Amino acid sequence: MSGEMKRKIEGAPSLDELKAAGMLPSIEDMERRPCVCIECVEEIPCNPCETSCPNLALTVGSPITNLPEIDRELCTICGLCIAACPGLAITIKSIQGDKARIRFPWEYLPLPAAGQEVQMVDRLGQPLCAGKIISVVNPIRNNKTAVVTAEFPRTFAQEAISMRRNDA
Amino acid sequence: MARSNKPAIVVGAGPAGLCAAIELKKAGASVILMDENSKPGGQLFKQIHKFFGSQEHKAGVRGFDIGRELLAESMELGMDVRLDTEVVGIQKGLQVWAVEKREKSYTIDAGALILATGATENALSFPGWTLPGVMTAGCAQTLINVHRVLPGKRVLMVGSGNVGVIVAYQLLQAGADVAAVIEAAPRLGGYGVHTAKVRRSGVPFHVSSTILKAEGSQSVEVAVIAKVDERFNPIPGTETSLEVDTICIAVGLTPSIELASLAGCEMMYVPELGGTMPRHDEFLRSSVPGVYVVGDIAGVEEASTAMEEGRLAGIHAAFSLGCMDEATMKERTGETIRRLWALRQGMFGEKRHLAKKRVVEKEGGNLR
Numbered sequence: 413m414s415g416e417m418k419r420k421i422e423g424a425p426s427l428d429e430l431k432a433a434g435m436l437p438s439i440e441d442m443e444r445r446p447c448v449c450i451e452c453v454e455e456i457p458c459n460p461c462e463t464s465c466p467n468l469a470l471t472v473g474s475p476i477t478n479l480p481e482i483d484r485e486l487c488t489i490c491g492l493c494i495a496a497c498p499g500l501a502i503t504i505k506s507i508q509g510d511k512a513r514i515r516f517p518w519e520y521l522p523l524p525a526a527g528q529e530v531q532m533v534d535r536l537g538q539p540l541c542a543g544k545i546i547s548v549v550n551p552i553r554n555n556k557t558a559v560v561t562a563e564f565p566r567t568f569a570q571e572a573i574s575m576r577r578n579d580a
Numbered sequence: 581m582a583r584s585n586k587p588a589i590v591v592g593a594g595p596a597g598l599c600a601a602i603e604l605k606k607a608g609a610s611v612i613l614m615d616e617n618s619k620p621g622g623q624l625f626k627q628i629h630k631f632f633g634s635q636e637h638k639a640g641v642r643g644f645d646i647g648r649e650l651l652a653e654s655m656e657l658g659m660d661v662r663l664d665t666e667v668v669g670i671q672k673g674l675q676v677w678a679v680e681k682r683e684k685s686y687t688i689d690a691g692a693l694i695l696a697t698g699a700t701e702n703a704l705s706f707p708g709w710t711l712p713g714v715m716t717a718g719c720a721q722t723l724i725n726v727h728r729v730l731p732g733k734r735v736l737m738v739g740s741g742n743v744g745v746i747v748a749y750q751l752l753q754a755g756a757d758v759a760a761v762i763e764a765a766p767r768l769g770g771y772g773v774h775t776a777k778v779r780r781s782g783v784p785f786h787v788s789s790t791i792l793k794a795e796g797s798q799s800v801e802v803a804v805i806a807k808v809d810e811r812f813n814p815i816p817g818t819e820t821s822l823e824v825d826t827i828c829i830a831v832g833l834t835p836s837i838e839l840a841s842l843a844g845c846e847m848m849y850v851p852e853l854g855g856t857m858p859r860h861d862e863f864l865r866s867s868v869p870g871v872y873v874v875g876d877i878a879g880v881e882e883a884s885t886a887m888e889e890g891r892l893a894g895i896h897a898a899f900s901l902g903c904m905d906e907a908t909m910k911e912r913t914g915e916t917i918r919r920l921w922a923l924r925q926g927m928f929g930e931k932r933h934l935a936k937k938r939v940v941e942k943e944g945g946n947l948r
Contacts, residue, residue: 417767419772419775420767420768420772420787421766421767421768421785421787422779422785423761423768423772423775423776423778423779423783423785424772424775424776424779424780425772425776451773451776452773453772454771454772454773454926454927454928455925455926455927455928456632456771456773456926456927456928456929457632457633457634457637457922457923457924457925457926457929458632458633458634458639459633459634459635459639460630460634460635460639460640463634463635463639463640464640475922475925475926476633476634476922476925477925477926477929496640497773498629498630498631498632498639498640498773499632499771499773499774499776499777500773500777501773501776519753520752520753520781521753533780533782534780535776535779535780536779536780537779537780537781537782537783538782555630555640555641555642555645556642557630573780574780574781576782577752577781577782
């Protein structure tokens with residue numbers, strides 16, 4: 413079954429589909445430096461990620477249905493695109509030692525608190541492993557999309573996408 | 581062109597109607613904006629998600645904030661907004677009959693009439709569909725986002741188009757659990773980014789599935805779903821019971837064409853855009869001189885396209901009323917058409933793009 417077909421049945425892209433689309437940073441990539449992960453594989457008319465980027469590292473261009481492209485040389489990992497994406501499709505992931513970290517968008521209340529233990533989940537919402545909240549930021553600029561940083565075992569660096577909703 | 585002394589009447593103060601009225605007012609036309617509801621904004625105030633598009637389409641802004649901006653702009657322009665006002669008749673020569681607050685009834689000679697009456701959610705009937713707890717997705721969205729009332733604790737969403745998945749997400753945000761999102765087609769309908777955020781929250785999707793019945797003594801307690809074959813017939817033996825107290829129906833919308841019909845607008849059937857709708861040209865002019873149709877009445881799309889259609893018709897109506905010169909009208913409509921078509925690009929927009937093109941081409945690009 414094609415990745416596209418699978419996504420249209422399960423609701424979320426598979427690792428294989430993301431990899432084929434060039435939207436899945438490798439373990440080595442994430443060890444080298446934090447990577448912006450944009451899981452935007454459908455041509456929808458949307459470009460706030462591009463306009464949010466102060467370093468012109470993100471390009472959609474014209475027509476605005478182009479898929480976004482990230483220039484990792486220009487990207488400073490500022491994370492502005494995470495809350496700017498209306499599709500909540502952008503995260504930043506990194507690996508250091510035996511830990512991985514993810515910065516992900518979060519629009520459920522109550523917000524988690526730093527230090528809290530949570531369950532990390534994969535793209536199908538299945539629990540993967542325990543995670544620890546490092547920080548939660550929600551400045552006015554984010555327009556009510558909080559950005560949560562969580563730390564978890566590096567084994568799950570590619571699978572992890574968010575945390576379990578009712579853990580907050 | 582001589583300036584008309586008759587006002588333009590805009591019916592419906594949703595995104596399309598507000599934008600049409602704003603363009604008319606900015607051009608110096610006399611405008612009356614009517615809405616049968618007690619608050620303007622149409623469905624914008626229950627859209628709590630960030631919109632797609634580009635900056636010029638207000639992408640990244642949440643729907644209710646767009647609503648606030650449009651209302652503030654209308655107020656600054658000194659718009660004559662008449663709420664709780666139903667348009668109940670349209671006679672030849674654009675005589676618009678309105679009933680205000682169920683107290684006053686009057687007719688106004690309109691120079692132009694812009695119908696922005698929106699669309700109505702489709703129903704789905706099944707045994708138990710009249711039980712309390714069965715409602716349209718838009719109803720649930722109004723309850724949670726406008727009235728701040730959670731309709732239930734555990735919800736089944738029927739339909740996986742953008743309305744279904746967005747409302748499923750918003751029900752989760754409001755504190756409900758979503759037992760499943762089911763879809764009769766073999767593929768999910770909504771944007772992948774919407775389905776992905778619902779799925780990672782732990783909500784299962786079931787394609788090729790339908791609802792067979794709702795059960796419960798006083799209200800919904802159980803929904804029975806089943807798989808369907810290629811011809812959408814339920815497959816015996818595949819029934820599953822879900823314990824839910826709410827069933828939301830998100831199976832499409834149909835243009836609300838009553839007033840256009842009353843005005844004598846010719847209709848055409850466009851299944852991709854919700855069914856029967858008034859024929860119109862690229863400036864949203866219907867077959868009746870002076871009557872424009874904008875937003876979901878002219879084919880069900882999105883708030884962002886509705887706003888651009890409203891602007892387009894508002895600009896053209898301002899020109900037709902003698903409030904704008906032809907060069908300005910051409911320039912302004914040109915840029916609006918460009919923004920509008922940008923929203924209809926890509927795999928999701930293409931179907932609507934082709935359907936709209938068919939509607940407009942049927943008019944030869946020019947009705948009169």
